[in-house]
Amino acid sequence: MTAKQEQIFGRNLRSLFFIKAFLFFTLTIFSTLFLSFAAKAAVVKSMRFWQSPESTRVVLDLSSSVDHKIEILTNPHRIVIDIPESSVTVNLDELEIKSNLIKKVRKSKPLRVGDLRLVLDLNKAATPKSFSLKPYQDYGDRLVIDLFDQQKEVVKQEPRIAPEKNLKRDIVIAIDAGHGGEDPGALGPSGTREKDLVLKLSKQLADVINKEKGMKAILTRKGDYYLRHRKRTDIAREHRADLFVSVHADGFKSPKARGASVWILNLRGAKSEIARWMKLQEEKSELLGGVDSKITLSDYDSSVRSVLLDLQMENSIAESSQIAKHVHKKMGKVAPKMHKPHVEENNLLVLKNPDIPSILVESGFISNPQEEKLLKSKKYRLKLANAVKDGIKNYFKSNAPDGTYYAARYRQNIYRVRRGDNLTKVAHRFDVSIQQIKMANNLKSNRVRIGQKLIIPVAN
Numbered sequence: 001m002t003a004k005q006e007q008i009f010g011r012n013l014r015s016l017f018f019i020k021a022f023l024f025f026t027l028t029i030f031s032t033l034f035l036s037f038a039a040k041a042a043v044v045k046s047m048r049f050w051q052s053p054e055s056t057r058v059v060l061d062l063s064s065s066v067d068h069k070i071e072i073l074t075n076p077h078r079i080v081i082d083i084p085e086s087s088v089t090v091n092l093d094e095l096e097i098k099s100n101l102i103k104k105v106r107k108s109k110p111l112r113v114g115d116l117r118l119v120l121d122l123n124k125a126a127t128p129k130s131f132s133l134k135p136y137q138d139y140g141d142r143l144v145i146d147l148f149d150q151q152k153e154v155v156k157q158e159p160r161i162a163p164e165k166n167l168k169r170d171i172v173i174a175i176d177a178g179h180g181g182e183d184p185g186a187l188g189p190s191g192t193r194e195k196d197l198v199l200k201l202s203k204q205l206a207d208v209i210n211k212e213k214g215m216k217a218i219l220t221r222k223g224d225y226y227l228r229h230r231k232r233t234d235i236a237r238e239h240r241a242d243l244f245v246s247v248h249a250d251g252f253k254s255p256k257a258r259g260a261s262v263w264i265l266n267l268r269g270a271k272s273e274i275a276r277w278m279k280l281q282e283e284k285s286e287l288l289g290g291v292d293s294k295i296t297l298s299d300y301d302s303s304v305r306s307v308l309l310d311l312q313m314e315n316s317i318a319e320s321s322q323i324a325k326h327v328h329k330k331m332g333k334v335a336p337k338m339h340k341p342h343v344e345e346n347n348l349l350v351l352k353n354p355d356i357p358s359i360l361v362e363s364g365f366i367s368n369p370q371e372e373k374l375l376k377s378k379k380y381r382l383k384l385a386n387a388v389k390d391g392i393k394n395y396f397k398s399n400a401p402d403g404t405y406y407a408a409r410y411r412q413n414i415y416r417v418r419r420g421d422n423l424t425k426v427a428h429r430f431d432v433s434i435q436q437i438k439m440a441n442n443l444k445s446n447r448v449r450i451g452q453k454l455i456i457p458v459a460n
């Protein structure tokens, strides 16, 4: 917001106050006399529904902003929305309700004449959360009601236990398609919406990652619905992700802006996040250790905690920076232009993860007609997805987390031969060939002795 805008905003607020005071005054005097003449404050023009795996978002399009009240009723489960002095023009019987939770929307008798009472009949118990949205782009004033499925609110944590002995775990990549649902993201000149494009690209990226042995992709968003930033990273955490990749496409007022880019969190953003984490330390203490470590925050007193969090955030950013460099390099071979010749930094909320290295990929500018056209091409997106995957793969080849297939395959280990070992067993354990071990150690025969140190080679 500029200073000028702030000024206007302040003036509007002041005049709004006087208008409100005036209205209140006149309404209290006249409402008893002329109740039936009271003007309708707002009209509900349409209703939209967005279904996500554990919640339903209901959006009411309004002619102006409104106050509202929400009440939960049981037997049967329903949600009552009261909006003073309003009416509804949308035909409630013809609504296309995309929701696991909502059976029906209907009008009901309000407590006060002239008010609007809407009832959402539910299939099961749900917790509502509501807020107003100001006009934005093609949208006017909106009232948003999120209904959370109570049965699905209990978060399933994947067990922290190590996988069975010879079973080497996959490196988990969380792919986060930006925006969704009510939030379309950037818009292209031919009408492409960022939210649709990045979901397609994210799914392609997940596909190419899942084809790699030793890597597994999960998607934070699988359909057209909005997820809060924190929710996106929470999903990554639930799956014990080793890396979080947020996928976006840029938009700019000038159609000339072009080029793909890769972003990481800057240190200033990191510091403010540490302050926030300190507050949440009690409930989220177990996160300090990330995927593999067993350290928990609560094991330490608060001064040590802040140092540890600092270190972990720095570590997370250093790792993110390395991964981003690999991805940037590979994308540069596919994209017609990179926005900058290097990885960029910003204070992006979705990247604030002390426990998971995180990068953000801007696949190009959809506000640029040529890049919009390119990004609409499935073939081009596949090239881009492969480039991102190759960048990630290159990083993890030389920085494999403990206990992963990648560690076994690509990390150079020194192994001390134990009783009962032979070259076949050792080769099998590290997933390399006997020949590779023999070459790395200059062995003439297959014989090894107990206590002998063997270099286990890095494959490729």
Ligand SMILES: [Zn+2]
Pocket (backbone or CB within 6 Å): 178, 179, 185, 186, 194, 248, 249, 250
């Ligand atoms: Zn975006």
